[in-house]
Amino acid sequence: MTEQKNWVEEALAEHENQIDQRHFSKVAPGEREALVLERIDRARRARARVKEERITLAHGSGGKATHTLIEAIFLDAFRNPLLEPMEDAARLTMAGGRIALTTDSYVVSPLFFPGGDIGDLAINGTVNDLAVSGATPMYLSAGFILEEGFPVADLQRVVASMRAAADAAGVQVVTGDTKVVQRGKADGCYINTAGVGVVPDGLDLGVANAKPGDAVLVSGPIGDHGVTVMLARGELDIDTDLTSDTAAVNGLVADLLAAVPGGVRAMRDATRGGVATILNEVAKAANVSVVVAEDDIPVRAEVRGASELLGIDPLYVACEGRIVAIVDGTAADAALDAMHRNPLGREAAIVGRIADDPPGIVLLRTAFGGTRIVDMLVGDPLPRIC
Amino acid sequence: MCLGIPGEVIEILADKPDLARVDVSGVRRAINIGLLGDDKPKPGEWVLIHVGFALSKIDEAEAKAALDFLESIGQAYADEIDALRESLIE
Amino acid sequence: MRFVDEFRDADTAHALAAKIAGLCEPGRQYKFMEVCGGHTHTIYKHGLEDYLPETITLVHGPGCPVCVIPMGRVDDAMALASAPDVIMTSFGDMMRVPGSKGSFFDAKANGVDIRMVYSPLDSLKIARQNPDKRVVFMAIGFETTAPSTAMTVLRAAQEGIENFSIFCNHVTIVPAIKAILDSPDLRLDGFLGPGHVSTVIGCRPYEFISRDYGKPVVVAGFEPLDILQSIYLLMVQLHEGRAEIENQYSRVVPWNGNLVALKAINETMELRPYFEWRGLGFISHSALRVREKYARFDAEELFQVPGVRVADPKACQCGEVLKGVLKPWECKVFGTACTPETPIGTCMVSPEGACAAYYNFGRFTRQRVKEATAR
Numbered sequence: 074m075t076e077q078k079n080w081v082e083e084a085l086a087e088h089e090n091q092i093d094q095r096h097f098s099k100v101a102p103g104e105r106e107a108l109v110l111e112r113i114d115r116a117r118r119a120r121a122r123v124k125e126e127r128i129t130l131a132h133g134s135g136g137k138a139t140h141t142l143i144e145a146i147f148l149d150a151f152r153n154p155l156l157e158p159m160e161d162a163a164r165l166t167m168a169g170g171r172i173a174l175t176t177d178s179y180v181v182s183p184l185f186f187p188g189g190d191i192g193d194l195a196i197n198g199t200v201n202d203l204a205v206s207g208a209t210p211m212y213l214s215a216g217f218i219l220e221e222g223f224p225v226a227d228l229q230r231v232v233a234s235m236r237a238a239a240d241a242a243g244v245q246v247v248t249g250d251t252k253v254v255q256r257g258k259a260d261g262c263y264i265n266t267a268g269v270g271v272v273p274d275g276l277d278l279g280v281a282n283a284k285p286g287d288a289v290l291v292s293g294p295i296g297d298h299g300v301t302v303m304l305a306r307g308e309l310d311i312d313t314d315l316t317s318d319t320a321a322v323n324g325l326v327a328d329l330l331a332a333v334p335g336g337v338r339a340m341r342d343a344t345r346g347g348v349a350t351i352l353n354e355v356a357k358a359a360n361v362s363v364v365v366a367e368d369d370i371p372v373r374a375e376v377r378g379a380s381e382l383l384g385i386d387p388l389y390v391a392c393e394g395r396i397v398a399i400v401d402g403t404a405a406d407a408a409l410d411a412m413h414r415n416p417l418g419r420e421a422a423i424v425g426r427i428a429d430d431p432p433g434i435v436l437l438r439t440a441f442g443g444t445r446i447v448d449m450l451v452g453d454p455l456p457r458i459c
Numbered sequence: 460m461c462l463g464i465p466g467e468v469i470e471i472l473a474d475k476p477d478l479a480r481v482d483v484s485g486v487r488r489a490i491n492i493g494l495l496g497d498d499k500p501k502p503g504e505w506v507l508i509h510v511g512f513a514l515s516k517i518d519e520a521e522a523k524a525a526l527d528f529l530e531s532i533g534q535a536y537a538d539e540i541d542a543l544r545e546s547l548i549e
Numbered sequence: 550m551r552f553v554d555e556f557r558d559a560d561t562a563h564a565l566a567a568k569i570a571g572l573c574e575p576g577r578q579y580k581f582m583e584v585c586g587g588h589t590h591t592i593y594k595h596g597l598e599d600y601l602p603e604t605i606t607l608v609h610g611p612g613c614p615v616c617v618i619p620m621g622r623v624d625d626a627m628a629l630a631s632a633p634d635v636i637m638t639s640f641g642d643m644m645r646v647p648g649s650k651g652s653f654f655d656a657k658a659n660g661v662d663i664r665m666v667y668s669p670l671d672s673l674k675i676a677r678q679n680p681d682k683r684v685v686f687m688a689i690g691f692e693t694t695a696p697s698t699a700m701t702v703l704r705a706a707q708e709g710i711e712n713f714s715i716f717c718n719h720v721t722i723v724p725a726i727k728a729i730l731d732s733p734d735l736r737l738d739g740f741l742g743p744g745h746v747s748t749v750i751g752c753r754p755y756e757f758i759s760r761d762y763g764k765p766v767v768v769a770g771f772e773p774l775d776i777l778q779s780i781y782l783l784m785v786q787l788h789e790g791r792a793e794i795e796n797q798y799s800r801v802v803p804w805n806g807n808l809v810a811l812k813a814i815n816e817t818m819e820l821r822p823y824f825e826w827r828g829l830g831f832i833s834h835s836a837l838r839v840r841e842k843y844a845r846f847d848a849e850e851l852f853q854v855p856g857v858r859v860a861d862p863k864a865c866q867c868g869e870v871l872k873g874v875l876k877p878w879e880c881k882v883f884g885t886a887c888t889p890e891t892p893i894g895t896c897m898v899s900p901e902g903a904c905a906a907y908y909n910f911g912r913f914t915r916q917r918v919k920e921a922t923a924r
Contacts, residue, residue, distance in 0.1 A: 463587075463744075463745045463748070463771070463801075467550065467551070482675075491670060491697075491700065493700050493813075494697075494700060494807060494809050494813070495809065496808070496809035505551070507745075507748065507801050509693060509694070509697065510640075510667065510668045510694060511668025511669070511670050511671070511697065512668070512670075512700065514696070514745065514748045514807065514810070515801050516750045517800050517801055518799070518800050519800075521800040522800040522801065525797075525800055527563075528778070529558070529561045529774055530561070532561060532564045532565055533691065
């Protein structure tokens with residue numbers, strides 16, 4: 074806990090230096106609160122630092138800890154202009170053209186769940202990361218880490234799913250790798266993929282492009298996948314008819330881009346960390362405010378029910394076949410139309426807009442009319458009990 | 460305090476009289492109804508669920524009374540606003 | 550969702566807000582305390598303070614049972630979890646509460662077998678499925694949750710399960726309320742009574758508040774309209790010069806409580822002579838422990854717990870926040886060293902803690918937020 078003591082002392086010192094210098098006690102109450110909020114802002118913008126000595130599950134949840142880890146360890150070590158935008162895929166210029174390159178690993182448990190399996194996720198997830206980057210997905214690699222004792226029949230099932238998903242998405246798996254580790258070391262099967270696609274000239278999507286006045290759209294009801302998988306683990310004894318929303322969205326994306334040429338600023342695949350994480354990434358990257366209305370966000374009744382039961386917020390729950398799109402305000406209706414005409418976008422909705430103040434913050438107007446801040450996810454969704 | 464959610468009782472499990480299957484917005488789960496004692500809930504009745512147990516039945520009459528009160532406030536307010544609006548039109 | 554959506558109607562909220570404002574005496578400040586983490590959460594989540602006039606302040610009391618657990622007890626729980634062949638089971642909220650050597654979450658990363666459960670019955674199930682392990686359930690919560698723990702212990706006894714025990718940290722709300730009322734730091738005008746605790750203990754235990762201290766209490770539900778209506782009822786009482794106990798949450802709370810639940814608690818547990826509450830110090834007869842008759846289910850009997858009292862880190866001002874004396878942002882380390890990601894104290898860990906609620910929901914000046922979300 075020495076780490077903790079150190080930054081506690083640091084904060085106290087900072088408090089003494091800055092606040093006392095501003096005669097904290099002589100400042101009017103309303104202003105005092107503002108000073109503290111300023112302090113928080115500064116702390117949030119400070120350089121990322123990993124304070125833990127060991128990796129915890131929080132580092133994998135897609136929320137604050139994940140982002141801190143990526144910034145402080147990976148970005149810090151590999152830093153280069155191609156990596157820095159940290160979008161869902163990297164855009165590279167090679168041999169006269171532009172390609173997008175992405176990589177993903179799949180460690181879902183259980184491997185088989187209502188609506189799909191790890192194979193579906195592996196193909197669809199990778200295809201989707203390429204698609205939202207503006208690329209036409211073309212080729213994938215698939216690396217398998219198999220656990221000693223894993224049933225071959227299960228492997229065949231997974232691979233069959235991958236073949237079907239690849240065909241549906243119009244991509245091919247062109248290279249792969251296989252490793253086997255001892256019993257107990259891989260939870261059955263882990264899959265790693267990489268994907269490449271071609272990016273048309275002139276298409277430069279990125280969340281940093283978001284501007285005040287832009288509209289925020291989601292392509293369908295959120296949280297289906299995460300809740301399905303959580304319930305499929307069987308520990309919670311809850312039944313629903315929910316299925317995972319895993320799907321390849323490259324067709325939907327192509328329709329969207331065709332319908333509003335030049336009008337799409339950015340798209341993201343809403344996976345770990347959920348829609349809330351993406352909205353925060355937009356707010357931070359473009360230094361804008363994202364304002365969404367709770368009433369407008371599509372959530373299935375069962376997802377809402379299960380979330381209430383477990384004390385989690387659907388905004389933070391993973392999807393595997395939904396996109397968030399930031400489009401020019403004037404193109405919002407056309408964009409929505411285009412999504413509705415695609416089978417995967419029937420329930421798409423405009424959920425909010427981009428504003429200029431307060432920058433870097435995501436605000437939610439509740440169904441009730443109040444407002445709250447939607448921060449980046451902390452930890453792993455904890456069921457709130459008492 | 461704590462997470463207490465209203466759920467509708469679907470069935471009492473025949474082989475486990477302490478348990479009932481409830482539905483919360485399309486999500487179904489078995490919960491323990493032991494804390495309701497002899498006042499066992501019937502299918503269609505609503506209970507308050509907390510950490511896997513039913514703590515209390517939701518009294519529909521009281522719920523209706525509460526809602527009626529709230530509606531009356533809403534209506535009175537709406538009436539007032541209407542009246543205010545009308546008087547401004549002149 | 551039935552019994553939820555109807556109590557969230559925005560127009561009715563405006564109507565109630567207008568009525569509340571209408572009852573405010575000019576020049577008078579009103580302070581109401583709620584002693585229930587669920588209320589804190591709802592108030593912030595729905596931005597209810599936006600509906601109240603500036604002269605009404607809602608103060609958050611020690612209503613979060615996770616928040617009041619002192620560091621020493623967390624350390625004890627960690628010691629239990631680390632004992633050989635133990636599977637520790639706990640509600641989600643406890644996972645990130647910091648002890649002096651880290652939290653359950655940290656211990657899990659170090660290989661300790663700690664599992665999150667939704668219900669104490671899930672913990673019993675794990676005990677049945679793992680006969681060669683000793684399963685311990687971290688029992689926390691006010692009187693809302695104690696009956697469920699009690700029923701689980703009775704179940705375990707009935708089934709003759711021998712590898713299940715609880716680490717009992719159940720606390721009772723009334724002594725905490727009395728401690729607040731006796732504290733010179735606060736001048737309160739009334740209380741929003743804890744809705745779900747009252748489902749178990751009923752409304753009678755609060756009678757001393759109006760009788761001996763002259764303050765009104767309205768037992769409140771958890772939907773936004775429940776809370777606004779309860780505040781309205783408090784204002785009416787003050788306006789009419791009354792100090793009584795009222796039950797706004799009558800659709801769920803029986804005036805006399807739940808006898809079956811109280812019997813279950815009484816059969817398996819008894820009051821400790823005293824118990825330490827984070828920030829409030831030692832309060833007598835404010836917590837429960839397992840009765841001797843069920844000692845085989847008492848983790849404190851079966852295992853050695855260090856039982857060392859650990860002082861909060863110097864920077865931590867959870868105590869004052871829990872008493873409602875400090876607002877979250879007035880704490881020296883709020884938002885900088887102490888954040889939901891790196892919590893120093895419990896108020897920031899539990900989603901129902903005042904600090905976490907404020908950090909996540911209430912952090913901006915109302916004006917700025919109103920402007921940003923104006924339609």
